[in-house]
Amino acid sequence: MNEDTEPTGSTTPTTSKSASSAPMMTMSAAASTRLPTSGDGERPGPPLWLLAELTYRCPLHCAFCYNPVDFARHEDELDTEGWLRVLNEARALGSVQCGFSGGEPMLRDDLPVLVAEAHRLGFYTNLLTSGVGLTEARADELQAAGLDHVQLSFQDSTREANDFLSHTKTFDLKNKVELKVLEERKAVIAEVQEVTEKIAQMSEFQALDTDKQARITARIDSHKAGLETVTLIPVLRDRANGARTNLLADAVNELDRLARPTTAPEPQPGMSDRPATALRPPTTVLASKLKVKAPKTLLTDEADVDQYLEEMKKTLLTEIRAGKRVIVN
Amino acid sequence: MNQSHDDAASPAATTGLGSGSPSTSDDTTDPVASDARPSVAKPYRLQFEDAQNAWVLLYPEGMVKLNQSAGEILSRCDGERCVSDVVSMLEAAFDQQGLDGDVKGFLSVALQQKWIQLA
Numbered sequence: 001m002n003e004d005t006e007p008t009g010s011t012t013p014t015t016s017k018s019a020s021s022a023p024m025m026t027m028s029a030a031a032s033t034r035l036p037t038s039g040d041g042e043r044p045g046p047p048l049w050l051l052a053e054l055t056y057r058c059p060l061h062c063a064f065c066y067n068p069v070d071f072a073r074h075e076d077e078l079d080t081e082g083w084l085r086v087l088n089e090a091r092a093l094g095s096v097q098c099g100f101s102g103g104e105p106m107l108r109d110d111l112p113v114l115v116a117e118a119h120r121l122g123f124y125t126n127l128l129t130s131g132v133g134l135t136e137a138r139a140d141e142l143q144a145a146g147l148d149h150v151q152l153s154f155q156d157s158t159r160e161a162n163d164f165l166s167h168t169k170t171f172d173l174k175n176k177v178e179l180k181v182l183e184e185r186k187a188v189i190a191e192v193q194e195v196t197e198k199i200a201q202m203s204e205f206q207a208l209d210t211d212k213q214a215r216i217t218a219r220i221d222s223h224k225a226g227l228e229t230v231t232l233i234p235v236l237r238d239r240a241n242g243a244r245t246n247l248l249a250d251a252v253n254e255l256d257r258l259a260r261p262t263t264a265p266e267p268q269p270g271m272s273d274r275p276a277t278a279l280r281p282p283t284t285v286l287a288s289k290l291k292v293k294a295p296k297t298l299l300t301d302e303a304d305v306d307q308y309l310e311e312m313k314k315t316l317l318t319e320i321r322a323g324k325r326v327i328v329n
Numbered sequence: 330m331n332q333s334h335d336d337a338a339s340p341a342a343t344t345g346l347g348s349g350s351p352s353t354s355d356d357t358t359d360p361v362a363s364d365a366r367p368s369v370a371k372p373y374r375l376q377f378e379d380a381q382n383a384w385v386l387l388y389p390e391g392m393v394k395l396n397q398s399a400g401e402i403l404s405r406c407d408g409e410r411c412v413s414d415v416v417s418m419l420e421a422a423f424d425q426q427g428l429d430g431d432v433k434g435f436l437s438v439a440l441q442q443k444w445i446q447l448a
Contacts, residue, residue, distance in 0.1 A: 094379075094381060096378060096387055097387065122376055124387035148372065151389075238371045242446075246448070
Protein backbone atom coordinates (compact mmCIF):
# COMPACT_ATOMS: atom_id res chain seq x y z
CA MET A 1 0.00 0.00 0.00
CA ASN A 2 1.21 3.51 -0.68
CA GLU A 3 2.36 5.25 2.43
CA ASP A 4 2.25 8.68 0.83
CA THR A 5 -1.50 8.70 0.26
CA GLU A 6 -3.18 9.67 3.48
CA PRO A 7 -6.91 9.29 3.87
CA THR A 8 -8.58 12.65 4.13
CA GLY A 9 -10.89 13.42 6.99
CA SER A 10 -11.33 15.27 10.21
CA THR A 11 -9.04 12.86 12.01
CA THR A 12 -6.03 11.60 10.13
CA PRO A 13 -3.88 9.21 12.09
CA THR A 14 -0.30 9.15 11.01
CA THR A 15 1.28 5.88 10.13
CA SER A 16 3.24 4.09 12.78
CA LYS A 17 5.35 0.98 12.83
CA SER A 18 2.47 -1.05 14.11
CA ALA A 19 -0.23 0.02 11.72
CA SER A 20 -0.36 1.30 8.21
CA SER A 21 -3.11 3.51 6.86
CA ALA A 22 -4.49 2.62 3.49
CA PRO A 23 -5.56 5.10 0.86
CA MET A 24 -9.23 5.38 0.12
CA MET A 25 -10.46 4.67 -3.35
CA THR A 26 -13.73 5.72 -4.80
CA MET A 27 -16.03 3.67 -6.92
CA SER A 28 -19.14 4.58 -8.82
CA ALA A 29 -22.54 3.54 -7.57
CA ALA A 30 -22.81 0.96 -10.30
CA ALA A 31 -20.48 -1.57 -8.72
CA SER A 32 -18.78 -4.12 -10.89
CA THR A 33 -18.96 -7.57 -9.41
CA ARG A 34 -15.42 -8.41 -10.56
CA LEU A 35 -12.25 -6.93 -9.17
CA PRO A 36 -10.18 -5.14 -11.78
CA THR A 37 -6.65 -6.38 -12.37
CA SER A 38 -3.69 -4.17 -13.11
CA GLY A 39 -1.45 -4.61 -16.16
CA ASP A 40 1.13 -6.79 -14.45
CA GLY A 41 -1.58 -9.13 -13.22
CA GLU A 42 -1.17 -8.13 -9.56
CA ARG A 43 -4.52 -7.89 -7.81
CA PRO A 44 -5.15 -4.46 -6.29
CA GLY A 45 -6.87 -4.04 -2.94
CA PRO A 46 -10.64 -3.90 -2.67
CA PRO A 47 -12.57 -0.72 -3.62
CA LEU A 48 -12.86 0.77 -0.15
CA TRP A 49 -15.39 3.57 -0.71
CA LEU A 50 -18.87 3.18 -2.04
CA LEU A 51 -20.22 6.62 -2.86
CA ALA A 52 -23.93 6.07 -3.31
CA GLU A 53 -25.46 8.97 -5.21
CA LEU A 54 -28.99 8.11 -4.21
CA THR A 55 -30.69 10.86 -6.19
CA TYR A 56 -29.91 13.91 -8.30
CA ARG A 57 -32.85 15.82 -6.83
CA CYS A 58 -31.80 18.66 -4.54
CA PRO A 59 -33.50 21.59 -2.87
CA LEU A 60 -30.41 23.70 -3.54
CA HIS A 61 -29.31 24.81 -6.98
CA CYS A 62 -25.67 25.64 -6.45
CA ALA A 63 -23.88 27.25 -9.35
CA PHE A 64 -20.78 25.08 -8.95
CA CYS A 65 -22.46 21.69 -8.56
CA TYR A 66 -21.39 18.68 -10.66
CA ASN A 67 -24.94 17.28 -10.50
CA PRO A 68 -26.42 16.52 -13.93
CA VAL A 69 -28.96 19.18 -14.88
CA ASP A 70 -31.48 16.81 -16.44
CA PHE A 71 -32.53 15.53 -13.05
CA ALA A 72 -36.15 15.86 -14.07
CA ARG A 73 -35.64 12.25 -15.14
CA HIS A 74 -35.45 11.21 -11.51
CA GLU A 75 -37.83 8.33 -12.10
CA ASP A 76 -34.73 6.54 -13.44
CA GLU A 77 -33.21 6.45 -9.93
CA LEU A 78 -32.38 3.04 -8.51
CA ASP A 79 -35.24 1.90 -6.30
CA THR A 80 -34.82 0.66 -2.72
CA GLU A 81 -34.31 -2.94 -3.81
CA GLY A 82 -31.71 -1.87 -6.36
CA TRP A 83 -29.69 0.03 -3.75
CA LEU A 84 -29.93 -2.83 -1.27
CA ARG A 85 -28.46 -5.10 -3.96
CA VAL A 86 -25.65 -2.59 -4.69
CA LEU A 87 -24.84 -2.29 -0.97
CA ASN A 88 -24.59 -6.06 -0.65
CA GLU A 89 -22.44 -6.41 -3.77
CA ALA A 90 -20.05 -3.62 -2.74
CA ARG A 91 -19.68 -5.03 0.75
CA ALA A 92 -18.92 -8.46 -0.71
CA LEU A 93 -16.12 -6.83 -2.72
CA GLY A 94 -14.63 -5.48 0.49
CA SER A 95 -15.90 -1.89 0.59
CA VAL A 96 -15.80 -0.54 4.13
CA GLN A 97 -16.98 3.04 3.81
CA CYS A 98 -20.38 3.97 2.46
CA GLY A 99 -21.20 7.59 1.65
CA PHE A 100 -24.85 8.41 1.07
CA SER A 101 -24.81 11.39 -1.24
CA GLY A 102 -26.64 12.93 -4.15
CA GLY A 103 -28.19 15.35 -4.97
CA GLU A 104 -29.70 15.58 -1.55
CA PRO A 105 -29.93 12.08 -0.04
CA MET A 106 -32.40 13.31 2.60
CA LEU A 107 -34.98 13.47 -0.20
CA ARG A 108 -35.05 9.67 -0.31
CA ASP A 109 -37.76 8.39 2.03
CA ASP A 110 -36.01 5.01 2.17
CA LEU A 111 -32.77 6.52 3.55
CA PRO A 112 -33.16 4.95 7.03
CA VAL A 113 -33.73 1.54 5.40
CA LEU A 114 -30.57 1.92 3.31
CA VAL A 115 -28.53 3.18 6.28
CA ALA A 116 -29.74 0.28 8.41
CA GLU A 117 -28.78 -2.27 5.76
CA ALA A 118 -25.36 -0.65 5.19
CA HIS A 119 -24.76 -0.68 8.94
CA ARG A 120 -25.87 -4.31 9.23
CA LEU A 121 -23.45 -5.27 6.46
CA GLY A 122 -20.54 -3.69 8.37
CA PHE A 123 -20.11 -0.44 6.44
CA TYR A 124 -18.96 2.71 8.23
CA THR A 125 -21.89 4.89 7.17
CA ASN A 126 -21.57 8.54 6.18
CA LEU A 127 -24.29 10.96 5.19
CA LEU A 128 -23.33 13.87 2.93
CA THR A 129 -26.10 16.41 3.20
CA SER A 130 -26.94 20.07 2.82
CA GLY A 131 -28.84 19.78 6.09
CA VAL A 132 -32.09 20.70 4.40
CA GLY A 133 -34.68 18.33 5.80
CA LEU A 134 -32.44 17.17 8.65
CA THR A 135 -34.81 17.65 11.56
CA GLU A 136 -33.92 16.39 15.01
CA ALA A 137 -36.45 13.58 14.64
CA ARG A 138 -34.91 12.45 11.34
CA ALA A 139 -31.42 12.72 12.78
CA ASP A 140 -32.48 10.48 15.68
CA GLU A 141 -34.08 8.02 13.26
CA LEU A 142 -30.90 7.83 11.18
CA GLN A 143 -28.72 7.45 14.24
CA ALA A 144 -30.92 4.60 15.46
CA ALA A 145 -30.52 3.00 12.02
CA GLY A 146 -26.76 2.99 12.61
CA LEU A 147 -25.52 6.16 10.92
CA ASP A 148 -21.91 6.78 11.98
CA HIS A 149 -21.09 10.18 10.54
CA VAL A 150 -22.70 13.26 9.00
CA GLN A 151 -21.00 15.75 6.71
CA LEU A 152 -22.89 19.01 6.49
CA SER A 153 -22.09 21.13 3.47
CA PHE A 154 -21.74 24.86 3.87
CA GLN A 155 -21.74 27.21 0.93
CA ASP A 156 -20.61 30.26 2.86
CA SER A 157 -20.49 31.68 6.37
CA THR A 158 -22.56 34.69 5.45
CA ARG A 159 -26.25 34.71 4.69
CA GLU A 160 -25.78 36.72 1.50
CA ALA A 161 -23.21 34.43 -0.12
CA ASN A 162 -24.87 31.22 1.10
CA ASP A 163 -28.24 32.18 -0.29
CA PHE A 164 -26.69 33.55 -3.50
CA LEU A 165 -24.52 30.46 -4.16
CA SER A 166 -27.26 27.96 -3.40
CA HIS A 167 -29.99 29.99 -5.10
CA THR A 168 -32.11 29.43 -1.99
CA LYS A 169 -32.78 30.98 1.40
CA THR A 170 -31.25 28.19 3.46
CA PHE A 171 -28.77 30.06 5.63
CA ASP A 172 -30.89 30.01 8.82
CA LEU A 173 -31.64 26.35 8.37
CA LYS A 174 -27.98 25.37 8.10
CA ASN A 175 -27.18 27.57 11.04
CA LYS A 176 -29.66 25.60 13.13
CA VAL A 177 -27.78 22.36 12.48
CA GLU A 178 -24.49 24.06 13.34
CA LEU A 179 -26.03 25.45 16.54
CA LYS A 180 -26.78 21.92 17.69
CA VAL A 181 -23.05 21.12 17.47
CA LEU A 182 -22.23 24.29 19.41
CA GLU A 183 -24.73 23.28 22.07
CA GLU A 184 -23.03 19.89 22.51
CA ARG A 185 -19.66 21.63 22.72
CA LYS A 186 -20.95 23.92 25.46
CA ALA A 187 -22.11 20.87 27.39
CA VAL A 188 -18.53 19.55 27.47
CA ILE A 189 -17.19 22.91 28.63
CA ALA A 190 -19.85 23.08 31.36
CA GLU A 191 -18.90 19.63 32.67
CA VAL A 192 -15.21 20.57 32.75
CA GLN A 193 -16.05 23.85 34.47
CA GLU A 194 -18.00 22.01 37.14
CA VAL A 195 -14.99 19.79 37.86
CA THR A 196 -12.76 22.88 38.11
CA GLU A 197 -15.12 24.47 40.62
CA LYS A 198 -15.45 21.33 42.74
CA ILE A 199 -11.68 20.92 42.90
CA ALA A 200 -11.16 24.60 43.77
CA GLN A 201 -13.43 24.18 46.78
CA MET A 202 -11.36 21.34 48.25
CA SER A 203 -9.13 22.31 51.17
CA GLU A 204 -6.35 20.05 49.83
CA PHE A 205 -6.32 22.12 46.65
CA GLN A 206 -6.26 25.42 48.50
CA ALA A 207 -3.31 24.20 50.58
CA LEU A 208 -1.16 23.60 47.48
CA ASP A 209 1.25 26.19 46.16
CA THR A 210 0.19 28.11 43.05
CA ASP A 211 2.48 26.08 40.80
CA LYS A 212 0.84 22.80 41.75
CA GLN A 213 -2.61 24.36 41.59
CA ALA A 214 -1.84 25.48 38.04
CA ARG A 215 -0.74 21.96 37.12
CA ILE A 216 -4.03 20.50 38.26
CA THR A 217 -6.07 23.21 36.56
CA ALA A 218 -4.13 22.64 33.34
CA ARG A 219 -4.79 18.90 33.58
CA ILE A 220 -8.53 19.53 33.90
CA ASP A 221 -8.51 22.14 31.15
CA SER A 222 -6.78 19.76 28.75
CA HIS A 223 -10.08 17.88 28.62
CA LYS A 224 -11.55 20.69 26.56
CA ALA A 225 -8.49 21.22 24.37
CA GLY A 226 -9.15 21.13 20.65
CA LEU A 227 -12.88 21.09 21.24
CA GLU A 228 -13.52 23.74 18.60
CA THR A 229 -12.41 21.36 15.86
CA VAL A 230 -14.65 18.50 16.97
CA THR A 231 -17.82 18.45 14.91
CA LEU A 232 -19.08 14.96 15.62
CA ILE A 233 -21.98 15.03 18.08
CA PRO A 234 -21.34 11.48 19.38
CA VAL A 235 -17.72 12.41 20.10
CA LEU A 236 -18.81 15.55 21.93
CA ARG A 237 -21.34 13.56 23.97
CA ASP A 238 -18.63 11.05 24.76
CA ARG A 239 -16.33 13.84 25.94
CA ALA A 240 -19.05 15.32 28.16
CA ASN A 241 -19.73 11.87 29.56
CA GLY A 242 -16.02 11.32 30.20
CA ALA A 243 -15.81 14.62 32.06
CA ARG A 244 -18.82 13.64 34.12
CA THR A 245 -17.56 10.18 35.09
CA ASN A 246 -13.76 10.20 35.06
CA LEU A 247 -12.35 13.70 35.13
CA LEU A 248 -13.19 14.57 38.73
CA ALA A 249 -11.73 11.31 40.03
CA ASP A 250 -8.64 11.81 37.91
CA ALA A 251 -8.20 15.36 39.22
CA VAL A 252 -8.67 14.26 42.84
CA ASN A 253 -6.09 11.49 42.41
CA GLU A 254 -3.65 13.97 40.90
CA LEU A 255 -4.38 16.35 43.77
CA ASP A 256 -3.67 13.50 46.16
CA ARG A 257 -0.38 12.73 44.47
CA LEU A 258 0.79 16.35 44.52
CA ALA A 259 -0.31 16.90 48.11
CA ARG A 260 1.75 13.94 49.32
CA PRO A 261 5.10 14.82 50.92
CA THR A 262 7.89 14.41 48.42
CA THR A 263 10.59 13.36 50.87
CA ALA A 264 11.68 9.79 50.32
CA PRO A 265 11.11 7.31 53.16
CA GLU A 266 14.06 5.98 55.16
CA PRO A 267 15.89 3.44 53.01
CA GLN A 268 15.49 -0.04 54.42
CA PRO A 269 17.93 -2.93 54.10
CA GLY A 270 17.35 -4.83 50.86
CA MET A 271 14.97 -2.19 49.56
CA SER A 272 17.54 0.17 48.09
CA ASP A 273 16.71 -0.70 44.50
CA ARG A 274 13.01 0.06 44.92
CA PRO A 275 11.67 3.36 43.59
CA ALA A 276 11.20 5.95 46.30
CA THR A 277 7.53 6.46 45.59
CA ALA A 278 5.81 3.11 45.48
CA LEU A 279 2.50 2.91 43.63
CA ARG A 280 -0.47 3.27 45.92
CA PRO A 281 -3.94 2.07 45.05
CA PRO A 282 -6.36 4.93 44.28
CA THR A 283 -7.67 6.41 47.49
CA THR A 284 -10.80 7.80 45.96
CA VAL A 285 -13.93 6.24 44.59
CA LEU A 286 -16.80 7.75 42.63
CA ALA A 287 -20.15 7.70 44.40
CA SER A 288 -21.88 7.02 41.09
CA LYS A 289 -19.79 3.88 40.56
CA LEU A 290 -20.72 2.37 43.91
CA LYS A 291 -23.40 -0.28 43.85
CA VAL A 292 -26.01 0.24 46.55
CA LYS A 293 -27.77 -2.98 47.47
CA ALA A 294 -31.26 -1.62 46.90
CA PRO A 295 -33.97 -3.48 48.79
CA LYS A 296 -36.49 -2.63 46.08
CA THR A 297 -36.20 -1.65 42.43
CA LEU A 298 -39.08 0.82 42.70
CA LEU A 299 -39.26 3.22 45.60
CA THR A 300 -42.85 4.27 46.20
CA ASP A 301 -43.10 5.71 49.72
CA GLU A 302 -41.08 7.28 52.53
CA ALA A 303 -40.31 3.94 54.16
CA ASP A 304 -38.77 2.75 50.87
CA VAL A 305 -36.66 5.90 50.69
CA ASP A 306 -35.48 5.50 54.30
CA GLN A 307 -34.55 1.89 53.66
CA TYR A 308 -32.67 2.85 50.49
CA LEU A 309 -30.80 5.67 52.23
CA GLU A 310 -29.83 3.28 55.02
CA GLU A 311 -28.34 0.87 52.46
CA MET A 312 -26.58 3.74 50.72
CA LYS A 313 -25.12 4.89 54.02
CA LYS A 314 -23.78 1.39 54.68
CA THR A 315 -22.20 1.26 51.22
CA LEU A 316 -20.54 4.66 51.62
CA LEU A 317 -19.27 3.91 55.13
CA THR A 318 -17.79 0.59 53.98
CA GLU A 319 -15.69 2.50 51.45
CA ILE A 320 -14.67 5.17 53.94
CA ARG A 321 -13.73 2.61 56.60
CA ALA A 322 -11.59 0.88 53.95
CA GLY A 323 -9.61 4.10 53.74
CA LYS A 324 -11.25 5.48 50.60
CA ARG A 325 -12.67 8.93 50.05
CA VAL A 326 -15.91 9.15 48.12
CA ILE A 327 -16.26 11.69 45.34
CA VAL A 328 -19.79 12.95 44.85
CA ASN A 329 -20.23 13.80 41.19
CA MET B 330 10.65 1.13 29.55
CA ASN B 331 13.03 -1.77 29.17
CA GLN B 332 12.20 -4.81 27.16
CA SER B 333 13.08 -7.95 29.00
CA HIS B 334 12.74 -10.20 25.97
CA ASP B 335 13.90 -10.32 22.40
CA ASP B 336 11.81 -9.72 19.30
CA ALA B 337 11.16 -13.40 18.76
CA ALA B 338 8.76 -13.24 21.69
CA SER B 339 6.40 -10.80 20.02
CA PRO B 340 3.18 -12.11 18.42
CA ALA B 341 4.18 -10.40 15.18
CA ALA B 342 7.38 -12.39 14.91
CA THR B 343 5.49 -15.59 15.66
CA THR B 344 3.20 -15.05 12.73
CA GLY B 345 5.83 -13.61 10.40
CA LEU B 346 4.20 -10.23 9.95
CA GLY B 347 7.16 -8.12 11.01
CA SER B 348 7.68 -6.18 14.18
CA GLY B 349 4.51 -5.39 16.02
CA SER B 350 6.23 -3.43 18.71
CA PRO B 351 6.57 0.29 18.18
CA SER B 352 9.32 2.13 19.96
CA THR B 353 8.65 2.41 23.64
CA SER B 354 11.42 4.90 24.30
CA ASP B 355 9.38 7.92 23.19
CA ASP B 356 9.31 10.29 26.14
CA THR B 357 6.08 11.91 25.01
CA THR B 358 3.99 8.74 25.25
CA ASP B 359 2.26 8.08 28.53
CA PRO B 360 2.93 4.66 29.98
CA VAL B 361 -0.15 2.46 30.04
CA ALA B 362 -0.82 0.96 33.47
CA SER B 363 -1.44 -2.75 33.93
CA ASP B 364 -4.80 -2.16 35.60
CA ALA B 365 -6.09 0.26 32.94
CA ARG B 366 -9.05 -1.05 30.95
CA PRO B 367 -8.65 -0.03 27.28
CA SER B 368 -11.42 0.06 24.72
CA VAL B 369 -11.76 1.40 21.18
CA ALA B 370 -12.65 5.11 21.35
CA LYS B 371 -15.31 6.92 19.40
CA PRO B 372 -15.54 7.58 16.48
CA TYR B 373 -13.36 4.56 15.66
CA ARG B 374 -14.79 1.15 14.93
CA LEU B 375 -12.75 -2.03 14.93
CA GLN B 376 -13.74 -4.91 12.71
CA PHE B 377 -12.21 -7.85 10.92
CA GLU B 378 -12.24 -7.53 7.13
CA ASP B 379 -12.28 -10.83 5.25
CA ALA B 380 -11.42 -9.08 1.98
CA GLN B 381 -8.23 -7.68 3.51
CA ASN B 382 -7.62 -10.55 5.91
CA ALA B 383 -6.93 -7.96 8.58
CA TRP B 384 -8.42 -6.05 11.47
CA VAL B 385 -9.19 -2.46 10.49
CA LEU B 386 -10.14 0.68 12.38
CA LEU B 387 -12.80 2.66 10.55
CA TYR B 388 -13.46 6.34 11.13
CA PRO B 389 -15.13 9.14 9.14
CA GLU B 390 -13.72 8.93 5.61
CA GLY B 391 -10.80 6.81 6.62
CA MET B 392 -9.40 3.46 7.60
CA VAL B 393 -6.37 2.19 9.47
CA LYS B 394 -5.32 -1.28 8.42
CA LEU B 395 -3.77 -3.01 11.40
CA ASN B 396 -1.04 -5.60 11.20
CA GLN B 397 -1.76 -8.90 12.86
CA SER B 398 -0.23 -8.19 16.25
CA ALA B 399 -1.99 -4.81 16.50
CA GLY B 400 -5.25 -6.53 15.56
CA GLU B 401 -4.75 -9.33 18.07
CA ILE B 402 -4.16 -6.79 20.83
CA LEU B 403 -6.94 -4.32 19.99
CA SER B 404 -9.57 -7.00 19.41
CA ARG B 405 -9.10 -8.07 23.03
CA CYS B 406 -9.57 -4.55 24.40
CA ASP B 407 -13.24 -4.54 25.33
CA GLY B 408 -13.24 -2.01 28.16
CA GLU B 409 -13.78 -4.83 30.70
CA ARG B 410 -10.41 -6.55 30.54
CA CYS B 411 -7.44 -4.75 32.01
CA VAL B 412 -4.07 -4.59 30.24
CA SER B 413 -2.60 -7.46 32.24
CA ASP B 414 -5.61 -9.65 31.29
CA VAL B 415 -4.97 -8.87 27.62
CA VAL B 416 -1.28 -9.69 28.03
CA SER B 417 -2.10 -13.03 29.71
CA MET B 418 -4.59 -13.92 26.97
CA LEU B 419 -2.06 -13.17 24.24
CA GLU B 420 0.70 -15.07 26.01
CA ALA B 421 -1.62 -18.08 26.29
CA ALA B 422 -2.91 -17.79 22.70
CA PHE B 423 0.57 -17.52 21.18
CA ASP B 424 2.41 -19.66 23.72
CA GLN B 425 4.77 -16.80 24.58
CA GLN B 426 6.10 -15.07 27.67
CA GLY B 427 7.07 -11.48 28.34
CA LEU B 428 4.68 -9.71 25.96
CA ASP B 429 3.93 -7.00 28.55
CA GLY B 430 6.34 -4.45 27.06
CA ASP B 431 5.16 -5.00 23.47
CA VAL B 432 1.48 -4.75 24.36
CA LYS B 433 1.92 -1.62 26.48
CA GLY B 434 4.15 -0.11 23.81
CA PHE B 435 1.48 -0.57 21.17
CA LEU B 436 -1.31 0.60 23.47
CA SER B 437 0.52 3.82 24.29
CA VAL B 438 0.82 4.53 20.57
CA ALA B 439 -2.87 3.68 20.12
CA LEU B 440 -3.70 6.03 22.99
CA GLN B 441 -1.64 8.80 21.45
CA GLN B 442 -3.50 8.29 18.16
CA LYS B 443 -6.76 8.44 20.17
CA TRP B 444 -7.74 4.99 18.84
CA ILE B 445 -8.40 3.82 22.39
CA GLN B 446 -9.56 5.21 25.69
CA LEU B 447 -8.62 3.97 29.15
CA ALA B 448 -11.01 3.40 32.03
